[in-house]
Amino acid sequence: xxxxxxxxxxxxxxxxxxxxxxxxxxxxxxxxxxxxxxxxxxxxxxxxxxxxxxxxxxxxxxxxxxxxxxxxxxxxxxxxxxxxxxxxxxxxxxxxxxxxxxxxxxxxxxxxxxxxxxxxxxxxxxxxxxxxxxxxxxxxxxxxxxxxxxxxxxxxxxxxxxxxxxxxxxxxxxxxxxxxxxxxxxxxxxxxxxxxxxxxxxxxxxxxxxxxxxxxxxxxxxxxxxxxxxxxxxxxxxxxxxxxxxxxxxxxxxxxxxxxxxxxxxxxxxxxxxxxxxxxxxxxxxxxxxxxxxxxxxxxxxxxxxxxxxxxxxxxxxxxxxxxxxxxxxxxxxxxxxxxxxxxxxxxxxxxxxxxxxxxxxxxxxxxxxxxxxxxxxxxxxxxxxxxxxxxxxxxxxxxxxxxxxxxxxxxxxxxxxxxxxxxxxxxxxxxxxxxxxxxxxxxxxxxxxxxxxxxxxxxxxxxxxxxxxxxxxxxxxxxxxxxxxxxxx
Ligand SMILES: Cc1cc2nc3c(=O)[nH]c(=O)nc-3n(C[C@H](O)[C@H](O)[C@H](O)COP(=O)(O)OP(=O)(O)OC[C@H]3O[C@@H](n4cnc5c(N)ncnc54)[C@H](O)[C@@H]3O)c2cc1C
Numbered sequence: 001x002x003x004x005x006x007x008x009x010x011x012x013x014x015x016x017x018x019x020x021x022x023x024x025x026x027x028x029x030x031x032x033x034x035x036x037x038x039x040x041x042x043x044x045x046x047x048x049x050x051x052x053x054x055x056x057x058x059x060x061x062x063x064x065x066x067x068x069x070x071x072x073x074x075x076x077x078x079x080x081x082x083x084x085x086x087x088x089x090x091x092x093x094x095x096x097x098x099x100x101x102x103x104x105x106x107x108x109x110x111x112x113x114x115x116x117x118x119x120x121x122x123x124x125x126x127x128x129x130x131x132x133x134x135x136x137x138x139x140x141x142x143x144x145x146x147x148x149x150x151x152x153x154x155x156x157x158x159x160x161x162x163x164x165x166x167x168x169x170x171x172x173x174x175x176x177x178x179x180x181x182x183x184x185x186x187x188x189x190x191x192x193x194x195x196x197x198x199x200x201x202x203x204x205x206x207x208x209x210x211x212x213x214x215x216x217x218x219x220x221x222x223x224x225x226x227x228x229x230x231x232x233x234x235x236x237x238x239x240x241x242x243x244x245x246x247x248x249x250x251x252x253x254x255x256x257x258x259x260x261x262x263x264x265x266x267x268x269x270x271x272x273x274x275x276x277x278x279x280x281x282x283x284x285x286x287x288x289x290x291x292x293x294x295x296x297x298x299x300x301x302x303x304x305x306x307x308x309x310x311x312x313x314x315x316x317x318x319x320x321x322x323x324x325x326x327x328x329x330x331x332x333x334x335x336x337x338x339x340x341x342x343x344x345x346x347x348x349x350x351x352x353x354x355x356x357x358x359x360x361x362x363x364x365x366x367x368x369x370x371x372x373x374x375x376x377x378x379x380x381x382x383x384x385x386x387x388x389x390x391x392x393x394x395x396x397x398x399x400x401x402x403x404x405x406x407x408x409x410x411x412x413x414x415x416x417x418x419x420x421x422x423x424x425x426x427x428x429x430x431x432x433x434x435x436x437x438x439x440x441x442x443x444x445x446x447x448x449x450x451x452x453x454x455x456x457x458x459x460x461x462x463x464x465x466x467x468x469x470x471x472x473x474x475x476x477x478x479x480x481x482x483x484x485x486x487x488x489x490x
Contacts, residue, residue: 003072006044012112013042020344024303027188027268029095030340036074039122042115043071049106053330054116057104059459060086060093064101064116071119080127083120088157089458091128091195092182094121097455098337104330128198135205138166144472147172147229149216149415152180153454154445155235156199157461158468159208161480162233165469169208170229174215177269180237182454184262187297189304189340193269217414226419231440231468234415234429235461238407238446244289248357253365255279257294257404264301281305285397287368288312288346289354290404293339298402300341310346311396315386317375318350351375353388358395368398410447426450434464435471442468 003009015031015038017023023030046068054064063082070079083090097117105113127133144167148155151173159171177183179196204210216225225232241256243249260279281302288298291314302310323333342348351373358367372392375384409427410416416423422430422437428450429436429443436443444464445457462480469478 003044004048006041006072007047007107007111010041010045012045012115013038014115014118017340017343023189024344027192027304029192030189034122036076036122036126039119040072040074043068043119045107046072046114047107051106053104053106054101054114057330057332058101059453059455060462062086062101062116062120064114067123068114068116068119071123076123076126077130077132079123080132083123084127087120087458088160088462089153089199090120090124091199092153092191093117093455093458094124095195096186096190098453100332100455103332106330109329133202135202136164137206138164140166141168142166142472144168144230145170145228146231146233146468146472147216147225148233148235149225150180150235150237150445150447151175151178151210151212152235152237152445152457153182154237154447154457154461154464155180155233156203157458158233158235158444158465159461160203160206161462161465162468163203163206163208165465165478165480167230167469167472171208171210172214172216172220173210173212174218176213178210178212180235184265185258185294185297187261187265187301188268189300190297193265215414217418222415222418226438226440229440231442231472233464233468234436234441234443234447235445235457235464236410236415236447238409238428238451239411240408240427241403242406242408244354244403244405246354246356248359248365250363251357251359251365252363253359253399254357254401255403257288257290257298257402260402261294261297261301264305279400281307281310281400283308284400286310286400286402287396287398288402288404290314290406291316291348291350292404292406294406295402295404296339296341298404299346300339300344302400302402303341303344303346307400309397311398312342312346312348313352313354313370314348314350315353315373316350353386355393357398357401365399365401366397367395368401369393369395407446407451409450434460434467440471442471 015034017030052065067079067082099117101116102113107113146162146167146169148159148171151171159169163169282305286302286307288295319336327334353371353373356369360366372389374387376387378385419438424430429448431443434442442464444460466478466480
């Protein structure tokens with residue numbers, strides 16, 4: 001336990017952020033570094049709660065009170081050992097996780113929860129700084145080979161774990177660089193890309209083979225992959241975006257959010273050659289359709305491109321400012337979330353239905369016709385229905401519309417169709433204990449569970465690795481789930 005009186009002595013406090021006027025001129029990380037005392041005091045707030053619900057709130061089952069205690073005692077090396085025993089990539093989750101652990105922190109019942117995400121980031125950054133994160137290749141190799149297809153957090157986690165178990169792992173990625181949405185979805189102001197590269201160097205030194213610019217199903221036939229490897233893990237993500245097929249969708253200036261974000265990520269990386277039109281928010285009236293994380297990333301990026309105005313609209317009702325009684329502690333709270341991108345400036349509107357994209361004679365987008373709506377309970381059908389409110393239809397100026405209304409499912413053409421994989425009713429790859437309907441083929445991450453979170457992708461990659469290892473070794477348990485596995489994982 002950290003400090004029995006810690007939560008009485010210290011208020012919850014997060015590192016300060018760079019001033020908005022400064023940070024919107026670059027894509028660098030937003031938070032200002034803090035000293036150890038700051039973090040150690042925050043860790044001291046972790047109390048002896050008896051049943052730490054944070055373990056359960058975190059899909060990875062991070063052993064949070066133990067690493068908080070070590071940080072409070074200023075023993076970052078011990079904290080790192082504890083953290084790395086359950087989480088392969090705290091440098092990602094410590095930056096961009098929505099932190100379900102904090103939502104279920106016992107202190108959060110009647111006070112502010114412990115700043116677990118910040119503490120996690122400090123532990124891993126100290127570990128890299130001190131040189132504790134060193135390559136740890138397996139001492140013996142099995143004769144088994146595994147292909148992991150897709151290098152997002154799920155594929156990276158599966159690769160690390162299977163390599164630790166001694167199998168020879170090749171990680172295939174169709175993009176030029178690894179990382180999945182961490183690389184070409186999430187902007188640098190949330191996650192600078194050197195953070196991915198730093199981890200990739202460790203993984204390479206541990207013996208994982210990376211094959212980028214390799215689209216499985218196109219460059220290598222899926223059937224060849226099956227004959228060349230003893231097991232295949234599919235971690236291709238949920239890449240098919242949901243469309244908004246209203247009138248005017250074809251106008252110049254209407255784009256999927258990912259078209260915009262991928263291009264911006266490449267530009268920040270210094271790349272300039274694109275195989276489609278360069279999209280820019282500079283000087284434009286930008287409307288972001290969709291109120292989630294992807295939409296917020298479009299807002300932050302548009303501010304950095306100096307858009308004339310930015311409006312983010314959402315079909316659903318505005319959530320309450322604090323935890324709603326429908327999601328009591330320790331559940332993930334339904335409440336309004338204001339990201340650092342929102343702080344940088346944008347209009348946010350809720351209960352808005354987009355009716356039509358409006359354009360000029362040359363086919364350029366000039367406006368968005370929208371209408372206010374209300375969600376009303378139909379007492380006969382007991383269903384909530386969308387009702388358009390009279391006299392609220394209007395056209396707002398818009399010369400760049402970014403569709404951030406979610407993703408449907410993984411791409412079906414290519415590997416999924418070639419291997420005739422069974423799908424669930426949402427179009428994701430159907431599995432039983434991560435095993436797909438095809439022999440020796442497993443799936444994990446967004447490709448299996450649908451659009452989700454980085455922490456879930458890492459969890460799924462780790463859990464799938466256990467199932468793959470059991471399959472390859474023909475044993476009922478895997479070395480990756482044994483009590484001693486923590487030694488393997490650091
Ligand atoms: C804009 C945006 C912002 C987000 N922000 C957050 C956030 O702040 N916090 C959070 O927790 N989550 C966030 N998410 C969600 C999170 O990024 C995903 O849940 C997570 O990346 C899923 O990991 P994955 O490994 O399953 O798939 P992905 O990250 O999608 O990676 C899949 C990879 O597989 C590759 N691939 C696909 N098919 C093939 C093939 N046939 N051959 C070779 N390679 C292939 C793709 O190119 C891609 O690199 C965000 C998502 C988006 C879109």
